[in-house]
Amino acid sequence: MSNTSALLDRPAARPSARPAARPSTAPSAADAGGRPVRHLRPLPQLVDPRSDAVAEPADAASSSKPNVAPRGFALYVGLDELKAAADGVSLPVLVDALRRTLAELAPSAETYAAVALAPQQTGGRDVDVVRLALHEPGAVARTKAAAEEQAEAAKGVVVDISRKRVVIDGESAALTFKEFELLQYLVLREGRTIERAELVASLWDASDEDAPGERTIDVHVRRLRSKLGAFQDIVRTVRGVGYRFDRHADVSVRYGAGAPSPDRF
Structure with missing residues (x-):
């Protein structure tokens, strides 16, 4: 299979002119292997959620909608x-057998066959893959709704402690190691105000030449906030004291499958 689509579009062979047989009395057709092809039961009502178009079983088609009439069906x-x-x-043998059966039951019917092609690694039930590949309205609508739901779920901030990363609206934020350490320190002490001196003493060694002072720690916090974008308010300044992590509805924290960090207060 490939990513392109191939269509089988040739008219069904028409038998010689004779009265059309009714489905209830027509003889059983046979496929290429000589096996009988059974008549199908009426399909349940199919509704395109984006329009008023409806496909109904034959015995109910004349009574449902006064301005709508069946024009065919898709299997x-x-x-x-x-x-x-x-x-x-x-597949070609099956298509030909179905066409011959239809031509025998309804000689006036027009047919069009489309073969659905999809990548070999495509998962899911075969019939669902086919419906989506052939743009069946119900399958397309469900796929679109699922994609919108997934996109909606991806909005916000995820602080992933186990993987040492921050995801904003589905995209990884380009935090440096020290910026993540700073955010993690606040997250693990959620709701508690951390003084600047504690941040410096806990995240930098005393001998580290790049260690900031109590005032220059503000520069690191500003850089962290700039990378959090619209969610920078999760790192809140407590005037005259330090900083605090404030969670809200758009923020989630993943601690991993193991036991909680011993740092967590």
Whole structure:
């Protein structure tokens, strides 16, 4: 299979002119292997959620909507070439058998067959892959809704302690190691105001030439906040004292599957 689509578009063979057989009395058709093709039960009502278009079983088609009439039907078949081969048949043979059956039951019917192609690694049920590849309205609507839900869930800030990263609206923030350490120190002490002197003493060695003073720690906090963008207020300044991590509805913290950090207060 590939990413392109291939269409089988050739008219079904028409039998010689004769009265159309009714489904209840028509003889059973046979496929290429001589096996009988059973008549299908009526399909349940299908509704396109984006419009008023409706496909209904034949016995209910005339009574549902006064200004709408059935014009045909679509049958989605989930079956790849390997599974078909295991059943001793192929996709072209199945398409041809279905066309011959339809031509026998309804000689005036027009047919169009489309083969759905998708990448081999595509997961999910075969029939769902087919419906989406052929742009069936219900499948497209569900996929769009799922994507919008996933995008909505990705909004906000995730402070991932176990992986040492911060994700903002689904994108990793480019924090330096020390900036993450600073944020982590505040997160693990959520709700507690941390004095500047404690931050310096805890995150830098006394012998570190780059260690900031109590005042220059503000520069590091400003840099951290700038990378948090619209969520910079999660690092709150407590005037005259220090800084505090304030969580709100758009912020989540992941501590990992192990035991809580011993640093956590």
